[in-house]
Amino acid sequence: MFLDAQGDPLTIFLIWAIVTMTSVSGALVGWWLGRILGRGVAERYIREIHVQRLDSLIMRYGSAGIFVAAVSPIPYKVLAWVAGMGEMDRNQFIFAGLFGRGMRFGIQALAIGIWGDELLGLLENPIVWIILTLTSFLAFIPAKRWWDGLLEEE
Numbered sequence: 001m002f003l004d005a006q007g008d009p010l011t012i013f014l015i016w017a018i019v020t021m022t023s024v025s026g027a028l029v030g031w032w033l034g035r036i037l038g039r040g041v042a043e044r045y046i047r048e049i050h051v052q053r054l055d056s057l058i059m060r061y062g063s064a065g066i067f068v069a070a071v072s073p074i075p076y077k078v079l080a081w082v083a084g085m086g087e088m089d090r091n092q093f094i095f096a097g098l099f100g101r102g103m104r105f106g107i108q109a110l111a112i113g114i115w116g117d118e119l120l121g122l123l124e125n126p127i128v129w130i131i132l133t134l135t136s137f138l139a140f141i142p143a144k145r146w147w148d149g150l151l152e153e154e
Helices: 009-045 048-061 063-071 076-085 090-123 126-149
Strands: none
Touching: 009 048, 009 076, 009 090, 048 063, 048 076, 063 076, 063 090, 076 090, 090 126
């Protein structure tokens, strides 16, 4: 969809806005479910260790933790449920989610919308895949330590 919109800023903006708003709207439903249904239902569907980590993320970092989840591979909708269980302020949750998701999808929209064909061409080069893989592994190591550290008491 983005590739078809390459060179059309209005279409790229509309796609970005819709994707961002629907993602945050879905998370808001998760926040509301967490607030209404609470921990008991969450523990049936989410492993306890993940609930503990996400609880810790919200307790330590507040809305900055929501932002981190919004731009990272942390399961954002699960974090939304946990934020609702912890009765995080809804407006802070929405703002952090809009900012984080907006950045996450905005970077993708800009990259694909502006350099889409060039990026596709780059992805055909095996050297690019090797560099991406090595970079990902290097980023994964400290990220994994940080994620595991969320279980430690402060």
